[in-house]
Amino acid sequence: MATVFSKPEALTDAPLHYCPGCTHGIIHRLVAEAIDELGVRGRTIGVASVGCSVFTYNYFNCDMVQAAHGRAPAVATGVKRSDPNNIVFTYQGDGDLAAIGTAETVHSAARGENITVIFVNNAIYGMTGGQMAPTTLPGQVTQTSPYGRDVNTVGYPVKVCEMLSKVDGATYLERVAVNNVKNVRAAKAAIKKAFQNQIEGKGFSLIEVLSTCPTNWGMTPDKALGWLEENMIPYYPLGVYKDKYAESEVK
């Protein structure tokens, strides 16, 4: 019997622990497919972060190291510099990458580290139970912004792709979403490009993936997908924010 759909080699058989309807599973699969299709699993080393995705070291079928909160790009820098032949990626959430690890994010981009960063933005701290994230939208209610995020007291969300697009060292920055089939396909292409860039030695690539958190948003999975479409995408527009090589080709 012909197999028409199977699990990527780059995923283990461990059952994912994510909540029902969470889109982490989709993003895991997209990363694994990219690794498989590029044929680099045997030399890929992943860096897990702190947050809901902390257990990715159990899910990706490659060597993995678990980093302290926010430090994944620094750990990835070490892994990559140890052997530039390694294909190194980090998988980080918004609290990890855009709050406690902002310095590591900005400076690994500024150095043009030849790594791939998968940045999952779901506008909330999921693992700890739904607190305000650096990417929580203005007015959004969370456990620690019970009256809605008040930009006058806690400031504005951090737009990571926009911010990094001003960093000379960054090579490729794209924001994608995984809320419908069309966007998932675009996300896949972006993630694969981010790995391809690394294989070609082009430098720092970061893919920001808008993702849902039905549990902590207090919504059904379906409503969460809609909320992402209606609220997150207008604030965090999808698209390529920087493509250093395309720019030079265009000229």
Added chain:
Amino acid sequence: MSDKVLMKGNEALAEAAIMAGCRHYFGYPITPQTEVAAYMSKRMPKINGVFLQAESEIAAINMVIGVASTGKRVMTSSSSPGISLKSEGISYLAGCDLPALIVNVQRGGPGLGGIQPSQADYFHATRGAGHGDFHLLVLAPASVQEMVNLTFKAFDLAEKYRMPAMILSDGTMGQMMEPVSLDAGEIHEYDKSWALTGTKCERKPNIINSLCLQPEELERLNVERYERYKIVERDEVMYEEYMMDDADVCIVAFGVAARVSQNAIDKARAAGIKVGMIRPITLWPFPKKVLLDTADRVKAFISVELSMGQLIEDIELATRCKKPVLLCSRVGGMIPSTDNVLDKIKEADKIGGAN
């Protein structure tokens, strides 16, 4: 004529690390250890090594974790305030059972403190280098030659026991020049099957991790680690005795404090006072046994330290308070003078007879 060269402690340490096979250095500028980074920035590019000035101490120690995960020799260096920042990463190194070298060229604290020599990070190094139950190998050089030898030793022990090692130095050891021989011995090979080298699609993935949410399992991991620590405490204690054969009073001191104490002992001996010194070279594992044995034959101990009374606690614990332990200390970047120590020796010598 000797084949030795004159080198600054910090530079000798850096060269020793390179000779020990370290090809990755990550750091951040801070006085008084900057020579280590400067030396590495000159040397590493010439030997296909990596020198990277990180955006912070925190990033530097995490880059160390990255290289350590791949099984290669790696180091960072800093001074006291920077070491505080590295503490998180040091705990992760211990929790991940990763070998690495951290050098602390201590300065006065707390807070931003000063930039002159200090030993006030003794507690941090031997007890609290980060959260959780763990130990660091802590080696305390008292000469430029030991900056070399102990750097070699630190890399070796770190790999042998899969744990982070710290060279606990101070501004004096880092800045001074002494003749040094750079021949530090052979490099041992240890099992690195745990390292992240890519599976080549031929083996199961290796995972470097310190997270463990099952209490029973996490307890087991801690207990196992402490079984390893017991072996370290049994086999790896290093110390040096100076004029202890007939001593009535025993000074305990490390690093620059031991050097000053040596002068004071020479002066006291000239005045007929029987005083000697036990100089811990490993601060962890601490030379407990020799101190306990010594407690039966001296009338008092003196802790000479550049801190407000940190080393003294280990002396009291090791000797089970069998004999009085006097404190001779200067802090804030000050170093006890020979006469400070001599006065304390005279005070100790007045304590009623031995045994």
Added chain:
Amino acid sequence: MTNQILIAGFGGQGILFAGKFLAYEGLLEDKEVSWLPSYGPEMRGGTANCSVILSDTKVGSPIVSEPDILIAMNLPSLDKYENDTVAGGKIFVDSSLISKKVARTDVDAYYIPATAMASDNNLTGLANMIMLGYLIKKTGIIPFENIDRALAKVVPARKQDLLGLNKTALELGYNYEG
């Protein structure tokens, strides 16, 4: 035999370099040696000093707090360290920068206008080595014949053209009749 030497002056006078030269001389004579600088922001235009110990036995503390040889290259240094010098010790004073005389009567004081001699002989910046030449003459702590070897060690490879000037300065001090 142990010599505890303290060299003190302004940052920029070559205090540390002079100390290094002495330490290397000691090393080449198979002595135990140590060299310890003051360090930190105070080095930038402030006072600088350096401890050098040359000994036949293992060096204990590298810190010279009671020098038997003091080289004072500015007034604050003489004021600060004169009283620390051991009885019977020797104090060398750059008399072109310090007009005051050594007050102690239990030490030997030597005066040499090193800075003036340096500028008179187109050796600006080498008053330190003139002082050392004079010191070697008056103390004999190292043989003068061997200065070339130590100079070759301490003068960086890219500045070998300065070797001759350093040697001239040392000789000028050595031959000074005070």
